Amino acid sequence: AAGVIQSPRHLIKEKRETATLKCYPIPRHDTVYWYQQGPGQDPQFLISFYEKMQSDKGSIPDRFSAQQFSDYHSELNMSSLELGDSALYFCASSLSGRTVLTYGYTFGSGTRLTVV
Amino acid sequence: GENVEQHPSTLSVQEGDSAVIKCTYSDSASNYFPWYKQELGKRPQLIIDIRSNVGEKKDQRIAVTLNKTAKHFSLHITETQPEDSAVYFCAATTEVDSSYKLIFGSGTRLLVRP
Numbered sequence: 001a002a003g004v005i006q007s008p009r010h011l012i013k014e015k016r017e018t019a020t021l022k023c024y025p026i027p028r029h030d031t032v033y034w035y036q037q038g039p040g041q042d043p044q045f046l047i048s049f050y051e052k053m054q055s056d057k058g059s060i061p062d063r064f065s066a067q068q069f070s071d072y073h074s075e076l077n078m079s080s081l082e083l084g085d086s087a088l089y090f091c092a093s094s095l096s097g098r099t100v101l102t103y104g105y106t107f108g109s110g111t112r113l114t115v116v
Numbered sequence: 117g118e119n120v121e122q123h124p125s126t127l128s129v130q131e132g133d134s135a136v137i138k139c140t141y142s143d144s145a146s147n148y149f150p151w152y153k154q155e156l157g158k159r160p161q162l163i164i165d166i167r168s169n170v171g172e173k174k175d176q177r178i179a180v181t182l183n184k185t186a187k188h189f190s191l192h193i194t195e196t197q198p199e200d201s202a203v204y205f206c207a208a209t210t211e212v213d214s215s216y217k218l219i220f221g222s223g224t225r226l227l228v229r230p
Contacts, residue, residue: 033217042205042220043160056215090159100209100216101148101167107159 002026004093004108012114013081021076021111025093031055032074033105034066037088049074050096081115088112118143120208122221130229135193137224139206142187146208148216149182149189153202154223160205164191196228 005024013019025032031050035043045058049068060066063081068074078085091108094100119142129135141149147168152160166173166180166189173180179192193200203225207218 031215033215035218042223043218045217045219048215048217050214056212056217058217088157094216097214098211104150104162104165105216105218107161109159112157 004091004106006089006091006108006111008111009109010112010114012116014116015081015083017081019078019081019113021078021089021091021113023074023076023091023093023108025072025074025091026106028095029093029106030072030096031094031100032068032072033092033094034074034076035090035092037090037110039087043090046076078113083115086113086115118146118208118210118219120206120219120221122206122224124224125222126225126227128227128229129196131196131198133196135196135200135226135228137191137204137206137226138188139190139208139221140186140188141208141219143208143210144187146210148209149180150207150209150218151180151191152205152207154205155202193226198228198230201226201228
């Protein structure tokens with residue numbers, strides 16, 4: 001079965017550079033969530049999209065922006081990268097609304113971002 | 117906002133023993149409580165979940181209980197095996213404009229000794 005696809009799997013950037021992470025949800029899933037997981041930390045919610053509109057926002061820095069496109073894939077754009085941005089970035093997708101309570105979330109394999 | 121506390125942070129058990137991980141949440145409107153197992157550098161994998169209208173759910177060696185009044189939920193693993201060793205996260209979610217963001221606990225590192 002198709003899963004949530006994230007690219008790239010690994011990314012190394014220098015401080016002050018920009019990075020773009022991509023997420024391709026499971027077909028027919030219309031909701032995308034982004035999470036950041038620092039070393040030894042729990043995943044922290046960044047932002048979510050439903051039907052190409054931002055639906056909720058968490059602890060996402062102003063240097064980060066994201067959007068969901070017409071094909072439902074999403075991109076997380078990160079500018080002026082800092083050492084503290086080094087983390088695993090997970091995308092998850094679900095069907096909209098209360099169906100998540102029945103079918104749950106599916107996480108992608110993540111992108112490991114290292115800022116040097 | 118929602119806050120989820122998880123205990124213990126580390127748990128070491130002998131193979132075959134049971135393991136229990138406990139979580140509490142703050143938002144009484146939370147209605148979905150998944151548990152994830154995460155191996156180093158890999159994605160969180162859903163192992164079991166429970167909805168707010170259910171008090172207990174079991175799947176083979178894994179069970180979850182929910183006490184809505186006390187805002188507690190727990191993961192029980194019986195007959196533990198070395199391959200159960202991983203970090204386990206509890207989470208809670210509340211709907212915001214059709215978004216069900218997950219608020220995670222801080223994680224429990226489970227070590228099953230052969």
